[in-house]
Amino acid sequence: MHYGSVTALENVSFRANAGEILGLLGPNGAGKTTAMRILTTYLYPSSGTAKVDGFDILEAPIEVRRRIGYLPETVPLYTDMRVDEYLTFVGKARSLEGAKLAERLEKVREACRLKPVWKHLLGELSKGFGQRVGLAQALIHDPKVLILDEPTSGLDPIQIIEIRALVKSLAKEKTIIFSTHILQEVEALADRIVIINEGKLVAQGTRRELAEKVPDPGKSPQDLTLEEIFIGLLKPQKAVS
Ligand SMILES: Nc1ncnc2c1ncn2[C@@H]1O[C@H](COP(=O)(O)OP(=O)(O)O)[C@@H](O)[C@H]1O
Numbered sequence: 084m085h086y087g088s089v090t091a092l093e094n095v096s097f098r099a100n101a102g103e104i105l106g107l108l109g110p111n112g113a114g115k116t117t118a119m120r121i122l123t124t125y126l127y128p129s130s131g132t133a134k135v136d137g138f139d140i141l142e143a144p145i146e147v148r149r150r151i152g153y154l155p156e157t158v159p160l161y162t163d164m165r166v167d168e169y170l171t172f173v174g175k176a177r178s179l180e181g182a183k184l185a186e187r188l189e190k191v192r193e194a195c196r197l198k199p200v201w202k203h204l205l206g207e208l209s210k211g212f213g214q215r216v217g218l219a220q221a222l223i224h225d226p227k228v229l230i231l232d233e234p235t236s237g238l239d240p241i242q243i244i245e246i247r248a249l250v251k252s253l254a255k256e257k258t259i260i261f262s263t264h265i266l267q268e269v270e271a272l273a274d275r276i277v278i279i280n281e282g283k284l285v286a287q288g289t290r291r292e293l294a295e296k297v298p299d300p301g302k303s304p305q306d307l308t309l310e311e312i313f314i315g316l317l318k319p320q321k322a323v324s
Pocket residue numbers: 086089090091109110111112113114115116117118
C-alpha cells in the first residue's frame with residue numbers, strides 16, 4: 084500500500100484462523116491501521132488483495148463489509164446523539180429493523196454493559212464507555228469477524244481490563260483481529276501474533292513459535308519475555324518469518 088510516495092505496507096501477508104484472536108503488533112507508523120482499513124474495504128490497496136470469510140475485498144466488498152464489525156482507531160461517535168439512538172441508527176444502517184433490531188440492541192447493551200449510560204448523550208460519556216459503545220456498534224449486526232484498531236488505547240487500567248475481558252468473551256464465536264503497539268496487550272489477548280514494522284512483516288506465529296525464531300537468544304526460547312522476543316526479532320532488519 085502506497086500513500087503517494089510513502090510505502091505504508093510492503094509484501095505483508097498473514098492469516099487469521101476462524102475463531103482465533105490475532106494480534107497485529109507494531110510500533111506507531113508500522114502500518115497496522117492501514118492493514119485494517121484495507122481489510123475493511125475502507126481503502127483499496129495499491130496492489131495485492133485480501134479475503135474475509137472467503138470473499139475478496141476487491142471483488143465482493145459489500146459481502147466483506149456485511150461480515151465485519153470494525154472499531155476504528157477513533158470511533159465516530161456523534162456527540163449530540165444518545166447511546167440508544169446511535170446504536171439504533173447504526174443497526175438500521177446495517178439493515179436491521181423491527182424485532183430483530185430490538186433483539187440486537189438488547190444483546191449489545193448486555194454484552195457491552197451499557198445499561199448505566201443507555202439514555203446518555205455520547206458527548207457525556209467517559210472514554211471507557213465511549214469505547215464500549217464503539218464495540219457495541221461493531222457488534223450490532225452480529226458479524227463473524229471483528230477488526231479492532233487499538234481497542235484499549237487511551238483507557239485507564241480498570242477500563243483496559245474490562246475491554247480485554249469483553250473482547251475475550253466475544254472470541255468464542257468470532258474471529259478477531261486487533262492491533263496494538265503495547266506488548267502486554269498481545270500477551271493478554273492474542274492466540275497468535277503478527278509483528279509488523281515499517282510496513283514489513285517481521286514475523287508471525289504463537290508466542291512460542293516467535294520465541295523460537297529469535298536469532299541468538301542467549302537463553303532457552305521458553306524463558307524469553309515477550310519484550311525480548313520483540314526486540315530480538317526487530318533487530319535484524321530483515322524478515323525472519
Ligand atoms: N492518509 C495517509 N496519507 C499519507 N500517509 C499515511 C496516511 N495514513 C498513514 N500514512 C503513513 O503510513 C504509515 C503507516 O501508518 P498507519 O497504518 O497509520 O500505522 P499504525 O497504525 O501502525 O500506526 C505511516 O508512515 C503513516 O505516516
